[in-house]
Amino acid sequence: xxxxxxxxxxxxxxxxxLAYATSGNPxxxxxxxxxxxxxxxxxxxxxxxxxxxxxxxxxxxTLPGWGNTSPPSPPTPYVDCLTSDMTAxxxxxxxxNGRDIKLYVSGGSFGTVPAxxxxxxxxxxxxxxxxxxxxxxxxxxxxxxxxxxxxxxxTWSSYFMTGPITQWxxxxxxxxxLVKFWMMTQMSTVDNAEKxxxxxxxxxxxxxxxxxxxxxxxxxxxxxxxxxRKFATNAVRSVANSWEGFRFMPLILHSxxxxxxxxxxxEHSRPFVMLVTSSGDKEAPEAWTQYLAVTYKNTKVKTLxxxxxxxxxxxxxxxxxxxxxxx
Numbered sequence: 001x002x003x004x005x006x007x008x009x010x011x012x013x014x015x016x017x018l019a020y021a022t023s024g025n026p027x028x029x030x031x032x033x034x035x036x037x038x039x040x041x042x043x044x045x046x047x048x049x050x051x052x053x054x055x056x057x058x059x060x061x062t063l064p065g066w067g068n069t070s071p072p073s074p075p076t077p078y079v080d081c082l083t084s085d086m087t088a089x090x091x092x093x094x095x096x097n098g099r100d101i102k103l104y105v106s107g108g109s110f111g112t113v114p115a116x117x118x119x120x121x122x123x124x125x126x127x128x129x130x131x132x133x134x135x136x137x138x139x140x141x142x143x144x145x146x147x148x149x150x151x152x153x154x155t156w157s158s159y160f161m162t163g164p165i166t167q168w169x170x171x172x173x174x175x176x177x178l179v180k181f182w183m184m185t186q187m188s189t190v191d192n193a194e195k196x197x198x199x200x201x202x203x204x205x206x207x208x209x210x211x212x213x214x215x216x217x218x219x220x221x222x223x224x225x226x227x228x229r230k231f232a233t234n235a236v237r238s239v240a241n242s243w244e245g246f247r248f249m250p251l252i253l254h255s256x257x258x259x260x261x262x263x264x265x266x267e268h269s270r271p272f273v274m275l276v277t278s279s280g281d282k283e284a285p286e287a288w289t290q291y292l293a294v295t296y297k298n299t300k301v302k303t304l305x306x307x308x309x310x311x312x313x314x315x316x317x318x319x320x321x322x323x324x325x326x327x
Contacts, residue, residue, distance in 0.1 A: 006044055009068060010092055016070035018085050020061040026093070028057040029101045033086070033118075036060065037109030037139075038249065039187070039235040041067035050319040056104075061089055063114060065245030066238045078248055079258045082114050083126040090128050099127050104326070106136035108311070109284055113141050113252060120259035120268060129268070134326035138276040138311045138318070139284035142291050144254045146261060153285040166250040176250055180243055187239050193232035201309060202228065209280070209306045216313040261295045269297040274322045276302045278310045300325060 010018045023044035032051060036042055042060035051058050064081050065071035072081035094101055107115030118126055119135045144150050151163050159165060166175050186196040205213060217227060239246065259268075273296050277289035286303065293299045302318065304310050311318060 007042070007062075007068065010089060012070070012085065012088055014073050016073060017068060018061060018070070018089060019068035020059060020089060022057065022059050022093070024051060024058045025055050026057055028055050029094070029097060030055065030104075031057045031059060031090075031101050032104045032106060033090075034058065034060045035063060035105070035107040035111035035114045035118075036066075037107075037111045038066075038246065039238050040231075041234055041238050043234065048316045048319050050316050050323065054323060057093075059089070059093065061086070062238075063111070063245060065242055065248055067245075068241060071242060071244035071248070078252050078255070079117055079121075080125065082117055083121050083258075086118060087126055087128060099131065101128070101131050102133055103128055103131040104134045104136065104323070105132055106138070106322075108138045109308070110141060110249065112137040112139065112284075113257075116140075116143070116261075117257050119271065119273075120257065120261065120264055122258065125258065132271045134271050134322060135273045136276070136318075136322045137273065137289075137292065139278070139281060139308060140275055140289050140292050141253065141284055142288045142295075143257050143261060145256060146295075147288070147291050150288065150291075153287045155282050158283060162250045162253050167254055173247075176247055180246060183246065184239075184243070187236055190229070190232045190236050193235045194228055197228060197231045197235070201231075201307070204282075205307060206280070209310060212306065212310070212313050261292070264297070271298065272322075272326050273297075273299045274302065274318075274325055275299060276304065276311055276318055278304045278306045278308065280305070280307045281310070283308045 006021050007019055008021065010020065012018055019042060021042045021044040042062040044058060044060055062069040064078065064085065072078055105115050105118050107113070115135060115137060118129065119132060121129050123129050142150055151159060154163050160175060161179050185192065187193050275289045275293055277284070277286045279286060289301060293301045302321065304314055306313070
């Protein structure tokens with residue numbers, strides 16, 4: 001384990017590596033698996049008090065192609081790589097439980113995609129799917145293959161990075177490579193990454209959200225500039241070894257996730273699904289959440305005020321409500 005980052009690694013077949021972080025009671029069979037968004041890695045710092053009070057084992061893997069986790073080995077599809085990696089990780093952490101755990105699956109932003117893939121995966125692909133009791137999707141992204149109106153709600157930057165244009169061109173990877181080239185300059189140093197996030201996230205906050213953000217930092221004892229620096233540091237870490245995670249994003253968003261959201265069987269539809277959206281979120285618009293809310297069964301929507309990261313200010317309350325909803 002790397003003590004500076006609290007990161008562990010698991011050797012996988014084919015010479016691949018899976019990085020992950022954990023906290024809480026490692027012997028607890030109540031597990032919260034959190035799947036991160038883009039330009040970050042699995043981490044466990046500042047874990048919510050709600051998790052600690054519930055005696056939950058919190059597991060945060062780094063997704064394929066990001067940070068110290070290997071990308072999928074060709075020709076393995078991303079969906080098969082993800083389900084295999086998560087099965088291997090849980091088998092590694094629970095070797096004597098016979099896959100008998102109580103599993104909560106959660107994700108934020110792009111991380112809601114792998115969270116949904118695990119939720120809907122056939123049980124022969126992801127045996128722990130039978131253990132899922134709840135799914136928490138924060139700033140959810142729908143499967144573009146089935147949500148035909150997804151592009152209507154995109155910003156222009158998202159439209160060019162992951163929207164239909166990435167599928168229309170004769171060489172779909174061209175746009176991704178061009179954006180990657182530009183992003184490499186933004187993520188070349190922590191200072192550059194901090195400037196990028198300042199313009200992309202923090203400068204876009206209205207005065208009310210800036211005040212709420214300041215109160216959240218004060219309550220958590222977070223020094224001025226500390227949160228922004230952490231965003232930047234994790235972003236640089238996420239692409240230090242490879243840009244494959246970023247390169248895969250448009251392909252994953254438009255691909256077959258292994259199931260139809262509107263055609264899940266009764267057993268797959270059993271878990272409680274809580275969707276959290278923010279009224280001012282331009283990157284994961286509220287309309288995407290509403291689509292998923294009427295497509296999946298057993299859902300609940302919680303709408304917050306603010307932009308793309310506003311769930312951070314309410315994460316403790318969100319987790320408490322989610323866990324209570326399952327119980």
